Amino acid sequence: AQKITQTQPGMFVQEKEAVTLDCTYDTSDPSYGLFWYKQPSSGEMIFLIYQGSYDQQNATEGRYSLNFQKARKSANLVISASQLGDSAMYFCAMYSLSTSGTYKYIFGTGTRLKVLA
């Protein structure tokens, strides 16, 4: 069965420092995509970054990068030069497409990040 695990319920980071949010996944589907979303206190879900299971290079989007280690089934989010506005809940998610054509989109339980001034 597909599963996303985020083991850090909460994290603190000093402003301007880098932080890594952990995500491990489990799937038997041959093709899948890994996503990170940010949910600020206002509640909306904001897409940050995507990594495909066949992508050879780690994805980057500005200050966000995804450290993809396929053999370890991990997809950690790295935020460089943290800003106060990065304080939010972060969700790791996986989209998989089975050989029968069924798609699944599942989320982890989230990590609450607090950036300290």
Next chain:
Amino acid sequence: NAGVTQTPKFQVLKTGQSMTLQCAQDMNHEYMSWYRQDPGMGLRLIHYSVGAGITDQGEVPNGYNVSRSTTEDFPLRLLSAAPSQTSVYFCASLPQGGLGNEQFFGPGTRLTVL
């Protein structure tokens, strides 16, 4: 484009009442989903649809019904509200196609069942 819209934003129900949460998208997306978000549990899939006339159950479907008569609309019906259904509900849409597609989320509906 308005993206994904949800109404209402807030709702208070009494146990046993029924109601429908509305969701609409104007991006011509084939896939639509309903999630509930509870503290410490992330987002859990209630029901989803891969196109008009096609729906399927997610992880936590009990107590909810859906239908998809048009590509744009995907309402979620609570048949007989229970306190356990107090949650924040998100509707999302996804274009059909490759695995690289992000989901587009509505702003959410905060539901309280007394």
